[in-house]
Structures are given as C-alpha cells and as structure tokens.
Amino acid sequence: MTTLNxxxxxxxxxxxxxxxxxxxxxxxPLQAPAEGKVQVQVAYVxxxxxxxxxxxxxxxxxxxxxxxxxxxxxxxxxxxxASAHPRFAVGDSVAGILGVEEYTIVPGDNLRKIDPxxxxxxxxxNALGMPGITAYFGLLEAGQPQAGETVVVSxxxxxxxxxxxxxxKIKGARxxxxxGGADKCRMLTEELGFDAAIDYKxxxxxxxLRQHAPKGVDVFFDNVGGAVLDAVLLRxxxxxxxxxxxxxxxxxxxxxxxxxxxxxxLVVKRATMRGILVRDFAPRALEAATVMxxxxxxxxxxxxxxxxxxxxxxxxxxxxxxxxxxxxxxxLQVAP
Amino acid sequence: MTTLNxxxxxxxxxxxxxxxxxxxxxxxPLQAPAEGKVQVQVAYVxxxxxxxxxxxxxxxxxxxxxxxxxxxxxxxxxxxxASAHPRFAVGDSVAGILGVEEYTIVPGDNLRKIDPxxxxxxxxxNALGMPGITAYFGLLEAGQPQAGETVVVSxxxxxxxxxxxxxxKIKGARxxxxxGGADKCRMLTEELGFDAAIDYKxxxxxxxLRQHAPKGVDVFFDNVGGAVLDAVLLRxxxxxxxxxxxxxxxxxxxxxxxxxxxxxxLVVKRATMRGILVRDFAPRALEAATVMxxxxxxxxxxxxxxxxxxxxxxxxxxxxxxxxxxxxxxxLQVAP
Numbered sequence: 001m002t003t004l005n006x007x008x009x010x011x012x013x014x015x016x017x018x019x020x021x022x023x024x025x026x027x028x029p030l031q032a033p034a035e036g037k038v039q040v041q042v043a044y045v046x047x048x049x050x051x052x053x054x055x056x057x058x059x060x061x062x063x064x065x066x067x068x069x070x071x072x073x074x075x076x077x078x079x080x081x082a083s084a085h086p087r088f089a090v091g092d093s094v095a096g097i098l099g100v101e102e103y104t105i106v107p108g109d110n111l112r113k114i115d116p117x118x119x120x121x122x123x124x125x126n127a128l129g130m131p132g133i134t135a136y137f138g139l140l141e142a143g144q145p146q147a148g149e150t151v152v153v154s155x156x157x158x159x160x161x162x163x164x165x166x167x168x169k170i171k172g173a174r175x176x177x178x179x180g181g182a183d184k185c186r187m188l189t190e191e192l193g194f195d196a197a198i199d200y201k202x203x204x205x206x207x208x209l210r211q212h213a214p215k216g217v218d219v220f221f222d223n224v225g226g227a228v229l230d231a232v233l234l235r236x237x238x239x240x241x242x243x244x245x246x247x248x249x250x251x252x253x254x255x256x257x258x259x260x261x262x263x264x265x266l267v268v269k270r271a272t273m274r275g276i277l278v279r280d281f282a283p284r285a286l287e288a289a290t291v292m293x294x295x296x297x298x299x300x301x302x303x304x305x306x307x308x309x310x311x312x313x314x315x316x317x318x319x320x321x322x323x324x325x326x327x328x329x330x331x332l333q334v335a336p
Numbered sequence: 337m338t339t340l341n342x343x344x345x346x347x348x349x350x351x352x353x354x355x356x357x358x359x360x361x362x363x364x365p366l367q368a369p370a371e372g373k374v375q376v377q378v379a380y381v382x383x384x385x386x387x388x389x390x391x392x393x394x395x396x397x398x399x400x401x402x403x404x405x406x407x408x409x410x411x412x413x414x415x416x417x418a419s420a421h422p423r424f425a426v427g428d429s430v431a432g433i434l435g436v437e438e439y440t441i442v443p444g445d446n447l448r449k450i451d452p453x454x455x456x457x458x459x460x461x462n463a464l465g466m467p468g469i470t471a472y473f474g475l476l477e478a479g480q481p482q483a484g485e486t487v488v489v490s491x492x493x494x495x496x497x498x499x500x501x502x503x504x505k506i507k508g509a510r511x512x513x514x515x516g517g518a519d520k521c522r523m524l525t526e527e528l529g530f531d532a533a534i535d536y537k538x539x540x541x542x543x544x545l546r547q548h549a550p551k552g553v554d555v556f557f558d559n560v561g562g563a564v565l566d567a568v569l570l571r572x573x574x575x576x577x578x579x580x581x582x583x584x585x586x587x588x589x590x591x592x593x594x595x596x597x598x599x600x601x602l603v604v605k606r607a608t609m610r611g612i613l614v615r616d617f618a619p620r621a622l623e624a625a626t627v628m629x630x631x632x633x634x635x636x637x638x639x640x641x642x643x644x645x646x647x648x649x650x651x652x653x654x655x656x657x658x659x660x661x662x663x664x665x666x667x668l669q670v671a672p
Contacts, residue, residue: 230595244602259595264561266580266611273609275602 003030007101008072008314010055017322018055020315023072030103032082038108039082042098044307045314046075046125047321047330049246071099072314075130077114077121078104078335088113095124100314102334118293126159126329127296127303128289130278134245135163136288137281140171142243142274143219147172150213152232155223155248156197157184159329163292164221165194166301173219176212178205178228180324187327192302205231216240216269225249226258233262240271248322304328339366343437344408344650346391353658354391356651359408366439368418374444375418378434380643381650382411382461383657383666385582408436408650411466413450413457414671424449431460436650438670454629462495462665463632463639464625466614470581471499472624473617476507478579478610479555483508486549488568491559491584492533493520495665499628500557501530502637509555512548514541514564516660523663528638541567552576552605561586562594569598576607584658640664 004027014022033039054066054073066073076098080088085108088094096111098104114124126132138160145151151168155161156177165175165188177188177197185197198208205228209217216237222229225247232242250257266273281288295301306326308317311334320326340363350358369375390402390409402409412434416424421444424430432447434440450460462468474496481487487504491497492513501511501524513524513533521533534544541564545553552573558565561583568578586593602609617624631637642662644653647670656662 225600244600246603247600250600257597257600259566259597259599261593261595263595263599263609264580264583264586264593264611266609267582267613268611270611270613270616272611273599273602275600275604275606275608277603277606280606 003103004028005030005101005103006311007099008311010066010068010070010072012068013057014052014055018052018315018318022055023315025312031105033084033105035084036107036109037105038080038085038088038094038111039103039105040078040094040096040098040111041081041103042076042078042101042334043336044077044122044125045098045100045311045332045334046129047317047332048075048130049248049321051318052321071101071104074098074100075125076104076334077124083108085109093121095129100311100332100334102311119296122305122307122329122331123296123303125331126305127163127292127301131159131329132163132292132303133281133285133288134276134278135160135167136292137284138243138245138276138278139164139167139219139221141281142276143168143221143241145171145173145219148174149218150174150176150215150237151219151221152176152178152209152213152217153221153223154178154228154232155246156188156194157181157327158223158248160245161221161223162188162192162304162328163301166192166295168219169193169195170295170300176209178224184327187304200228206234209235219243221245223248225260229260230262233260233265236265236269236271238269238271240269242266242271242273244273244275306330307333309333339439340364341366341437341439342647343435344647346402346404346406346408348404349393350388350391354388354651354654358391359651361648367441369420369441371420372443372445373441374416374421374424374430374447375439375441376414376430376432376434376447377417377439378412378414378437378670379672380413380458380461381434381436381647381668381670382465383653383668384411384466385584385657386411387654388657407440410434410436411461412440412670413460414440419444421445429457431465436647436668436670438647455632458641458643458665458667459632459639461667462641463499463628463637467495467665468499468628468639469617469621469624470612470614471496471503472628473620474579474581474612474614475500475503475555475557477617478612479504479557479577481507481509481555484510485554486510486512486551486573487555487557488512488514488545488549488553489557489559490514490536490564490568491582492524492530493517493663494559494584496581497557497559498524498528498640498664499637502528502631504555505529505531506631506636512545512553514560520663523640536564542570545571555579557581558583560584561596565596566598569596569601572601572605572607574605574607576605578602578607578609580609580611642666643669645669 151173157179188194188197196212226249487509493515524530524533532548562585
C-alpha cells in the first residue's frame with residue numbers, strides 16, 4: 001500500500017495578496033528517508049509573515065526564496081514516523097522548517113527535538129517558538145523597557161505582539177496595544193492585562209496616543225509599519241527606542257514600499273530605530289523558552305493560538321494573516 | 337551720534353526655498369545693554385540648516401520657532417562692545433545664538449567666551465563649533481566606527497560631512513563621501529583624504545556603492561535623506577549603524593516629507609538608525625574642541641570655510657545652503 005502525501009506547491013509567485021491559484025494542491029507517494037534524513041508527520045504548521053517573502057523573488061530577503069514547484073516552506077512541529085538519523089527515533093516530537101504537507105523528509109541536522117511534556121505542541125510554534133523568542137529578546141534586548149516607561153506595540157493581538165505586551169507588563173511598564181477591531185482591543189485590556197488598547201480601524205491613532213501616552217512613547221515595538229509607525233513617531237519621548245520587527249501593512253504592496261515620512265523625529269527625539277531578526281537570538285532560544293515556560297505555567301503569560309483545522313485550508317489561512325481576522329498565533333492543524 | 341544696527345527680520349514664513357522677500361532689511365538705533373546683558377558686534381554668522389526650522393511654524397521642531405518680526409536667529413561669533421554682565425568685558429571674543437545683524441544684545445549667561453589665540457574666529461563656527469561637536473560625537477558615539485570598517489557620509493563636502501569623513505579616516509576606517517559635483521568630489525579625495533567619492537548628481541549612487549563598498553556599509557552618517565538614504569539602505573552590512581544628523585534634501589519640501597522606503601533593510605541587516613542632536617553633546621564640547629584643535633594644529637584635519645562677505649547678502653547666502661553651491665562651512669562675515 002502506498003501512502004499519498006498531500007501537499008501545497010508554489011505554482012506561481014503571488015502578486016499582492018496570495019491566492020489559492022498561486023498554489024497547486026498535489027499528492028505524491030510517500031518515500032522512506034535516505035541516510036541522515038528523517039520522515040516527519042506534520043502536526044501543526046505555523047502561518048507566518050516570512051512566508052510572504054519566501055514566495056516572492058525579491059533579492060532583499062533574509063532567506064533564499066522558494067522556486068516555482070517547491071513544496072510551500074513552513075515552520076512546523078510534528079512527530080517522527082521514520083528515521084535514518086541516529087539522533088531521532090519514531091515517535092519523537094520535533095520542530096523545524098518543514099512543508100505545508102502531510103509528511104516532510106528533512107535532514108535530521110535541521111530538526112530539533114521538543115518535549116511534549118512541557119506544553120502542547122502548538123505552544124512550540126508560539127510562546128516557546130519563534131514568536132516567543134522574537135518577543136522576548138526583541139523587547140528586552142533591543143527595546144530595553146524600564147519599569148514605569150510607556151511601551152507601545154502594534155499588531156498587538158498577533159502572536160509576537162500579544163507576547164511583547166505581556167512581557168512589558170511583567171517588567172513593570174505601562175503598555176498600550178494597537179490592534180484592528182473592538183474584539184481584539186477588548187481581549188488586550190480584559191484578558192491580557194494591557195493598560196490601554198487603540199483600535200486603528202476606528203480611532204485616530206495620533207489622538208489616542210496623545211491621550212494614552214501623555215508623556216510620550218519610550219519603547220515602540222512595531223510589527224505593522226505604514227501609517228501606524230508614522231503616528232507613533234510623532235509621539236516619541238526623548239531617547240525612545242523603536243524596535244522594527246516587521247511591517248505587515250507593507251508585505252503585499254504591489255507598488256513601492258512606504259517609508260516612515262516622520263523618521264526625522266528620530267533626530268528631534270534622539271531616538272533609535274533598530275531592526276531585529278529572530279535568527280540572531282536563536283542560540284539563546286532555551287533561555288527565552290525557560291523563562292517564558294515559567295510565566296506560562298504560573299499564568300503570568302497567556303498565549304493564544306488561532307488554529308485552523310485541515311491542510312486543505314492553507315491558502316485561505318495564509319490570506320487571513322493579512323486581513324487581520326486572526327486572534328493570536330495563526331496556525332494550521334495538519335494532523336491531530 | 338546714534339549708531340544704526342542693520343538687521344534682517346522675518347517678514348513672513350518661507351514656503352519652500354526661502355526668498356529675500358521673506359525678510360525685512362531694517363535699521364534700528366543701537367541700545368546700551370541692560371543689567372546682565374552684553375552688546376556684541378557680530379563678526380561671523382553661521383548659515384545652518386537649523387535656520388530653516390526656526391523660520392517655519394512646525395510643531396515638531398527641536399527649537400522654539402521665531403515669531404514674525406523677530407531678528408533672524410543665528411549661531412554667531414563676535415566681540416563684546418558693551419557689557420552689563422560681570423563675566424564679560426569690552427573686547428572679549430564670544431560665541432552664542434545671536435542675530436543676523438550688526439549688533440546683538442543678549443543675556444551674558446547665554447554667551448560663551450572663546451579664545452582667539454587658539455584659532456581664527458570662523459573656526460569657532462566650524463571645527464571648534466557646532467559642526468565639529470556634531471561630527472565628533474555623532475560619528476564616534478552614535479556611529480562607533482571600527483578600524484577597517486567602511487564609513488559612508490552624505491553631504492560629505494559640507495561642514496559636518498567633511499569633518500565626519502576626516503575623523504573616520506583618522507580612526508582607521510575606509511571612507512566614502514557622497515556629494516554633488518565633480519569639484520566637491522575631487523576635493524574629498526584629493527584634499528581631504530577620502531578613499532572614494534560619489535557624485536550623486538552624475539552617478540548612480542547604488543551602483544557606485546556596490547563598487548566602492550563591496551562588503552557593505554558599516555556606518556552611514558546621513559545629512560541628506562531622500563534618495564541617497566534609500567540607496568545606502570540597500571547596501572548595509574549586517575549590524576550597520578546609521579546616524580541621522582539631518583535631511584537637507586527634505587527641508588524645503590512644500591508637500592509631505594519622503595520617508596526611507598527601504599527602511600525594512602534595518603530588519604534584514606539587523607541595523608540601527610539613530611538620530612542625534614548636537615545639544616546633547618554640548619556639555620562635552622570642550623572634549624571635542626580639544627581633540628579637534630589638536631588635529632587641526634597638526635594638519636591631520638582640514639577645516640574649510642566658505643565665507644560670504646557682507647550682511648546684506650544673507651538671503652542669497654541662506655539659499656546657497658540648499659542649492660549645493662557651497663564648499664565647506666557656509667558663513668556670512670558681518671564685520672572683519
């Protein structure tokens with residue numbers, strides 16, 4: 001009996017928002033792993049902004065772009081179903097860069113084992129995975145929030161943003177989240193302990209910042225870019241630190257990117273804007289996971305996952321990353 | 337006999353490039369200084385980008401804007417001609433914020449004495465003044481160039497830029513200047529010791545950077561903004577530091593400012609963009625002046641001044657700040 005491996009392959013490079021027609025849904029016979037490789041049954045696939053870069057052919061990316069015909073690349077967790085690598089055995093839980101498919105065969109050296117006793121598998125794509133490492137080191141190392149300072153985070157209801165705000169609260173800062181929609185804003189203040197939330201879809205962000213951050217913004221952790229970044233630039237405190245984590249508002253631009261027109265406020269306020277990339281913090285991942293795992297266990301930190309069930313829903317789920325409809329870390333459940 | 341004090345007053349706020357008609361050329365009887373004040377005969381007036389901010393009514397400035405009818409504010413040096421302040425005597429050489437006029441009466445507490453034995457008066461508006469302090473601390477503290485690194489400076493033939501490049505050379509960096517015009521570029525490489533110069537008016541800056549900075553740009557000291565900043569952003573080395581000192585390309589914009597469209601390269605290259613303001617370094621001015629004075633005396637540092645003679649030429653001289661026709665620190669000689 002041949003097992004078929006269903007998968008999404010890149011059919012063409014998306015122009016603007018990715019469409020279902022940009023992908024082929026295919027099925028190929030499942031192979032055994034060659035020497036040094038491991039066959040992993042994919043359990044959960046993380047739906048990340050980085051994927052938008054992988055399917056484009058820009059030369060200015062952090063990662064090698066995918067080729068047409070490649071299985072869609074994805075950060076994922078799963079279980080080993082066959083192993084030709086000495087470090088991995090059938091049944092091990094693992095995390096790594098796998099594919100949007102039922103099974104991925106991958107060099108064992110590119111996988112890391114995870115301990116499912118510590119937390120459910122989805123947590124390893126969220127607080128104990130890349131979003132957690134990004135939030136933890138991005139905020140604490142690049143943002144350096146001090147107790148009593150005002151921290152603003154955009155994309156605050158997203159995976160990284162919701163963790164950033166909670167870590168800032170744990171460190172004694174006053175925290176304002178910017179998100180789209182009343183439900184998300186309510187979640188930030190009522191469930192996650194943010195001091196204030198600004199609904200950028202309904203509110204004038206500049207006016208709301210004047211109200212909620214009367215002494216200015218000491219740290220801004222930006223996942224969004226565009227008009228939100230420009231509004232915050234006008235409310236910086238002297239010596240402010242802006243951490244640029246991403247710019248979800250800009251990734252599907254067909255035309256030119258929009259830069260922050262108010263960037264000269266960096267001069268006026270002697271402020272710093274620093275870009276961060278999670279891979280720089282990867283060697284210290286265990287440090288973040290240990291601290292964040294403790295906060296999760298004690299209930300100080302709440303991690304939210306928005307799980308869509310079923311591999312076949314990948315294209316619509318990918319679109320949801322950009323339409324603001326998800327609440328917490330967006331992921332796809334491929335196997336239970 | 338009444339001495340008349342000729343002066344330029346702000347008649348209206350310039351729209352775009354400042355015009356002669358934006359100023360009134362007036363003469364008022366010279367007064368004696370009141371208690372605590374000093375009467376200074378203005379010798380040299382510094383023509384600075386900051387003046388463009390002072391005559392606008394933007395709320396986002398470092399300084400209080402001038403009111404209509406005010407004497408044009410200027411950083412200047414001069415000699416005390418009458419004193420009602422215990423620290424100053426007739427004949428003292430002084431520096432401070434004075435006016436574009438023949439005599440300014442100013443609180444003595446706002447003046448500092450300068451030693452004309454150290455250097456000619458114009459030097460105190462250049463290497464031993466604000467441009468020198470800006471270049472010295474902006475480059476060394478915010479830019480942190482290391483020996484062997486590649487440093488790029490825009491506005492490289494200007495007051496601050498020409499000092500930045502020379503200081504970077506003294507510190508062992510490879511230095512590329514960006515300036516407008518073949519004469520300026522020749523001056524940078526042949527007189528000031530820059531390793532390379534890029535003429536942004538004739539050359540494709542991105543292509544020239546690929547040639548002159550094959551390993552990327554470690555430090556970028558930006559006085560210009562606009563397209564030049566965007567071009568350098570695409571050539572950053574990992575961990576690059578961008579020092580934002582100003583954006584002369586943007587100050588006369590009637591419409592919106594243009595932000596750096598390529599700012600997400602800060603993420604790709606884990607780079608930092610930091611705004612500096614000379615006033616933060618003012619308490620350490622003596623440190624910079626001492627070191628720079630030594631370099632000037634030994635000939636390691638060359639300071640160039642572009643001196644226009646005659647108070648009446650202020651409006652055209654102010655315009656020259658923006659048309660790129662000056663070579664070195666632009667100033668107006670009001671009295672010999």
